[in-house]
Amino acid sequence: MAPDVASFIENDLHTEIDASLGFEDEPLQLSASTLAALMDFQNEQEEREQKFAELHKQAEEDFDKLCDGSKDIQDFEEDWQLSQFWYNKATATKLARELLAGADKDTVIAIVSAPSVYAAMKALPEEEIVTQNVFLLEYDERFGVLAGKKRFVLYDFNKPLVLPSEIKNVCDRVLVDPPFLSEECQTKAAMTARLLLKKPTARNDKYKAIVCTGERMANVIAKVYPDTKVTDFHPEHEKGLSNEFRCYATYEGAGWKFV
Numbered sequence: 001m002a003p004d005v006a007s008f009i010e011n012d013l014h015t016e017i018d019a020s021l022g023f024e025d026e027p028l029q030l031s032a033s034t035l036a037a038l039m040d041f042q043n044e045q046e047e048r049e050q051k052f053a054e055l056h057k058q059a060e061e062d063f064d065k066l067c068d069g070s071k072d073i074q075d076f077e078e079d080w081q082l083s084q085f086w087y088n089k090a091t092a093t094k095l096a097r098e099l100l101a102g103a104d105k106d107t108v109i110a111i112v113s114a115p116s117v118y119a120a121m122k123a124l125p126e127e128e129i130v131t132q133n134v135f136l137l138e139y140d141e142r143f144g145v146l147a148g149k150k151r152f153v154l155y156d157f158n159k160p161l162v163l164p165s166e167i168k169n170v171c172d173r174v175l176v177d178p179p180f181l182s183e184e185c186q187t188k189a190a191m192t193a194r195l196l197l198k199k200p201t202a203r204n205d206k207y208k209a210i211v212c213t214g215e216r217m218a219n220v221i222a223k224v225y226p227d228t229k230v231t232d233f234h235p236e237h238e239k240g241l242s243n244e245f246r247c248y249a250t251y252e253g254a255g256w257k258f259v
Contacts, residue, residue, distance in 0.1 A: 088238045092120035095235070095247075098210065098255045099173050100128060107172045107206050108133040110196045112155065112189065114177040114212070115143045116238075122146070135167055137192070139179070160191040171196040172206040181214040181243065190224035208251055215244040231256035 087095070095117045099109050109131065111118045118136045121129065136147040137155035144152040153164060157178065174196050178189040193209065211225055212235045221228060228248040233256035235245045252258055 086116040086238045087114070087120075088236050089120065091235045091237075092116045093124070094233070094255050095175060095210065095212070096121035096124060097128070098253055099134075099175055099208065100124075100130060101253060103130050103173070103206065105131050106133070107131045108135075108167075108170050109173045110135045110137060110167065110171045110175070112137045112174065112176040112192060112196075113139070113157070113179050114175055115140070115146060117175060117177075118143070119146060135171075137163075155192070157185055157188045157192070160188040161195060163192065163195060168195055169197065169199055169202075172198060172203075173208040173210075175210045175212070177212045181217055183217075183220050186213065186217055186220045187224050193225070209249065211248040212245060213248075215246045218246070221248050229258045232259050 086092070095114070099111070099117075100121065103109070107130070111121075111134065115136060115138055118134070121134060135151050135153055136143060137153045138147075139154070139156055141154060144154075146152070153167065156162070157180075174193050176189050176193050178185045193211075197203075197209065198207070209225065209228060211221055211228060213221065218230065221230075225248060227250050229250075231247045231249050231252070233247040235247055237245070247256060249256065
C-alpha cells in the first residue's frame with residue numbers, strides 16, 4: 001500500500017481514538033472509510049504474501065518456470081531503508097532491451113542493484129531473451145525468488161570484491177545502479193563492475209557497460225567509469241524521485257545517444 005494511504009489509516013485511527021477519550025461508556029467505533037481502507041490494506045498484504053510464497057516455491061522447484069513473464073516488480077514492496085526505488089515499466093523495459101540487443105546465447109549479463117530491470121527482462125517475449133546467462137546481484141534476499149538459485153548473487157556493495165568465482169571477469173555486459181548517491185558507494189560499485197566484466201583484452205563487440213544514477217554523481221562516474229559518457233536518456237522511477245537521474249554508457253544505441 002502506498003505510504004499516503006497507510007498514513008490516512010493511521011491518522012484516522014488516531015483521530016477517532018482521541019475523539020473517544022472521556023467517553024468510557026461508548027465503545028470505540030471506526031468510521032466506514034477507515035474500515036474500508038484497513039480491509040483493503042489487509043487484503044493487499046495477504047495477496048502479496050500469497051504470491052510471494054508461490055514465487056518462492058517455483059524458485060525452489062524449477063528456475064525455468066520463472067521465465068514466463070508472470071513476475072512483476074510490484075510484487076516486492078520497496079524498502080526505503082535499503083534505498084529501493086523501482087524504475088517505471090518504460091525505463092526498466094528499455095534498459096532490459098538495451099542489455100539484450102545484439103546478444104546471443106553465450107552472452108553473459110550482470111544486473112547489479114537493479115531488480116526492476118531484471119523483472120522487466122523476464123517479462124519480455126521469450127524470443128527476445130536470447131541468453132539465459134543473466135545474473136542478478138542484489139543485497140535483498142527476497143529477489144532470490146525472481147532470479148532463482150543459479151542466477152541470484154547475494155551482493156553487498158560494502159564488500160565489492162566478494163563475488164562467486166564463476167562470474168568474475170566473464171560478463172560481456174553490466175548494468176549498475178548503486179543504491180546510494182555517495183562517492184563511496186559509487187566507487188565500490190565500480191570495483192564490482194570491473195571485476196565482473198571481461199578484461200579489456202578479452203572484450204569484443206558484445207561489450208556494454210551501463211550506469212544509472214543521480215545526475216550529481218557525474219564527476220564521480222567520469223572518474224570511476226572513464227570509458228562511459230552521459231547519454232540523453234533520463235531513467236524514471238515508478239513513484240518519482242526528487243533527484244534527477246541520468247544514464248551513463250560506453251556506447252550509443254537505439255535507446256540513447258551521447259550528449
